[in-house]
Amino acid sequence: ETGVTQTPRHLVMGMTNKKSLKCEQHLGHNAMYWYKQSAKKPLELMFVYSLEERVENNSVPSRFSPECPNSSHLFLHLHTLQPEDSALYLCASSQEPGGIQPQHFGDGTRLSIL
């Protein structure tokens, strides 16, 4: 039990589909993150939310759209994705954004774009 739950675990979609990834944290943390993890590459930070407010957007294409309705839930809305977007998408949370407390990760959503 990591305290951070992601659904679905696996997702296969066509380039014209629209889908959403969901993340929920049960740790009472104030910051939540979306990362992209591709094989043999460093984790790429996509978005950071602090108390439901987006504090960072690392030049992510607009086909990825985050939503944070409250401090426990985070969504990543996907539309018109490209094959190079196939990757593991990890959600994480921490007590505060940018603090030295470790981040707690979910198991990720393995996304495959056909």
Add this chain to the structure above:
Amino acid sequence: GQNIDQPTEMTATEGAIVQINCTYQTSGFNGLFWYQQHAGEAPTFLSYNVLDGLEEKGRFSSFLSRSKGYSYLLLKELQMKDSASYLCAVMDSNYQLIWGAGTKLIIKP
């Protein structure tokens, strides 16, 4: 630019000791993290070093030399369950985490 280097893959024998190195070049330094990630699972926090020296936590130890931009993770009495990827990450002066690509550790009987 900012850069974290760690070996792509290492192999070790059950019961032995292995050292996974990490070198970094970042704009500022606010600590170095090690995470473990089993295949298909979440990365989990192992250690945090901000001062020079060795931090020991059971079978795992982490060392930091800020002057050399260098850290290592030492795993003793290796077990099969230690087969995983080990991620090094440095927090820079803006409190952003800069990640290495990870070291895949394979443990053989």
